Amino acid sequence: METMNRRSAIALGVAAAAVAPLFALARSATAKEYGPNEGKEIAPGVRLVEVGTGTSDIPAYKSISIVDIVFQPGAVAPEEVMDNDMVCTIAAGEFTIKKADKEFKLREGDMYTCAKGKTDGSTNTSAVVGVHRIAILIPA
Incomplete structure (x- = not known):
């Protein structure tokens, strides 16, 4: 596992702090119920729905895009490079997240990060429709 220097830790902390209000503004952390054809299908049983985009005050990022990834029960978004x-x-729901070096379980309200160039995959392990709300940090 890579070590994180002080500058990287501070930058990640600032980014997370700046993004947190966007989650609150984008309809709290409660999941909207989406119809079966809303958004764009990105894998079988997995759809991407655009929620909104805003400008960023974080110098490394010009904008932040919020999307919901909607998973049917048991649906899998295979590992891919971010x-x-x-x-x-x-x-909403419960998920198993698979990264190149680890695998972990998350449930409603839990948060995690993905880094550019790293792999990430998700499986909805619950019996309900699951939703990932994602803040995508667009570089300046």
Whole structure:
């Protein structure tokens, strides 16, 4: 596992603090119920719904885009390389998250991060429709 220097830790802390209010403004952390055809299908049983975009006051990022990834029960978003840094929260359901070096379980209200260039995959392990609310940090 890579070590994190003080500067990186501070930058990550500032980014997380700046993104937290966006989650609150984007309909709290409660998941909206989406219809079966809303958004764009990105994997079988997995749809991406755009929630909104705003400008960023974080110097490293020009904007932040909020999306909901909607998973049917048992649906899988296979591991893929992340194009951007992201802050993710589980708005509904329970998930197993798989990264290159670890695997962990999350439930509603839990948060995690994804780093640009790293892999990430998700499986909805609950019997309900699951939702990841993701803040995608768009570089300046």
